[in-house]
Structures are given as structure tokens and as C-alpha cells.
Amino acid sequence: MDAIVKNFPLLDDASGRPTQKEAEEAVRVLLRWAGDDPEREGLKDTPARVVKAYKELFGGYELAAEDVLGRTFEEVAGYDDMVLVKDIPFFSHCEHHMVPIIGKAHVAYMPNGRVLGLSKIARVVDIYARRLQTQETMTAQIARAIDETLAPRGVAVMIEAEHMCMAMRGVQKQGSTTLTTTFTGSFQSDPAEQARFMTMLRGFK
Incomplete structure (x- = not known):
């Protein structure tokens, strides 16, 4: 168990979400896997941009429909x-x-x-x-x-x-x-x- 914990450091919160740094490194791995060089000029800032975009694209995980629907109107x-x-x-x-x-x-x-x-x-x-x-x-x-x-x-x-x-x-x-x-x-x-x-x-x- 100790070995498993040590392999996944710096969790962002109690839910086990990886840190932004870990997410950016994952993007670099994918870029290398695709056959490109994440250190070249056009890709240097791509990992940070991708993580920022994903935070917006998958922002629904941070919201609850019940909170949005909580206010209703009875005077109809x-x-x-x-x-x-x-x-x-x-x-x-x-x-x-x-x-x-x-x-x-x-x-x-x-x-x-x-x-x-x-x-x-x-x-x-x-x-x-x-x-x-x-x-x-x-x-x-x-x-x-x-x-x-x-x-x-x-x-x-x-x-x-x-x-x-x-x-x-x-x-x-x-x-x-x-x-x-x-x-x-x-x-x-x-x-x-x-x-x-x-x-x-x-x-x-």
C-alpha cells in the first residue's frame, strides 16, 4: 500500500484529484506518445492550455443540478x-x-x-x-x-x-x-x- 501511495503524490484535494502539475505532465506524455516534442516552441505552453481548457470543458463536475433548480416561482x-x-x-x-x-x-x-x-x-x-x-x-x-x-x-x-x-x-x-x-x-x-x-x-x- 505504501508503494502505491508513493507513486501518486501531491493530490489536489481529499477526493484524490491530481494536481495541475500532474495533469500537465500527463498531456506531455500524450504529446510524446503521438510522436511530437512537447519542448518545441509551438507546444511548450500546450499542457497548461489543455489543462485550463479541460477545467472549463468539464466544469459540470463542479456543479449540482439541484442547486441550479432550487429556486422556483409559484405566482403563475x-x-x-x-x-x-x-x-x-x-x-x-x-x-x-x-x-x-x-x-x-x-x-x-x-x-x-x-x-x-x-x-x-x-x-x-x-x-x-x-x-x-x-x-x-x-x-x-x-x-x-x-x-x-x-x-x-x-x-x-x-x-x-x-x-x-x-x-x-x-x-x-x-x-x-x-x-x-x-x-x-x-x-x-x-x-x-x-x-x-x-x-x-x-x-x-
Whole structure:
């Protein structure tokens, strides 16, 4: 056990996260593995830049959806119909290859006496997007967070995204889009509500 501890020094915090220095060294290792020289002029500052970028790209690990969704509004003048926020742009990273997922999310819920500030929904999408993800997991996480925090009559989430792990490597099929959905409550139990969600989403009259 002592040997294992000694091989992983200078942990950043009690969670076991490596220090920035260790993260930068890991980037240097990858640069050497790719066949380049991390000491050449163009790459000298790359490790620090990558670590700084990763801190932003994966900032969702530092945030909790419950904190974002904690404030709600009850003065809604009796409004109890669907609230839909569509075309929320996001980027994420595939947990299998750590390459980008680029897409948009559509989120709807049926109020049950309380509503959310609309920006809160977009922020929840960002929280889960800024983590290593699969699209299926992210779709379910957004729906679950809203369902458990707001307790609405139902939640509907659809995500449309292009996966760079398909476009840049492997089958290399550019422009292929993946759709995922999660429904809870009235959206899950009533096919008519699902159909209305899809109709509103596509902008049909």
C-alpha cells in the first residue's frame, strides 16, 4: 500500500484529484506518445492550455443540478400547460473516446403549481453536458433532475446530436445525427402528450 501511495503524490484535494502539475505532465506524455516534442516552441505552453481548457470543458463536475433548480416561482396566474424550451445548444465529450458531441436539447415539463426560470433549464443541460457522457445517459439525467427537484406532472427531454467519434474515426460518417428521448409522468403515460410535445417541437400548427 505504501508503494502505491508513493507513486501518486501531491493530490489536489481529499477526493484524490491530481494536481495541475500532474495533469500537465500527463498531456506531455500524450504529446510524446503521438510522436511530437512537447519542448518545441509551438507546444511548450500546450499542457497548461489543455489543462485550463479541460477545467472549463468539464466544469459540470463542479456543479449540482439541484442547486441550479432550487429556486422556483409559484405566482403563475393559474398556468398549468406545457412549458417547452427548445433548441438549447450544447457540446459534450464522449466518455469512450473523449471527442466532442455537438447538439441541441429540447426540454418540456408540465407544471404542478411551480415553474422554473427558463435559464435554469439551459443551465441544467450545460451541467450534464460538461462531463464525459453518453447521449443516452445525459438525456435521462436532465429529465431526472427536473423531475426530482420540481416534481412536475411530467417531463420530456429530446436530444439531437452529432458524435465526432463517428465522424472523425471509426466509420467516419459525417452529418449522422442521433436522437434520444426520455419521458416521465404524464408524458410517459399519455401518448397524446408525447405527440403534442413532438408537434410543438417541430413547430407545426
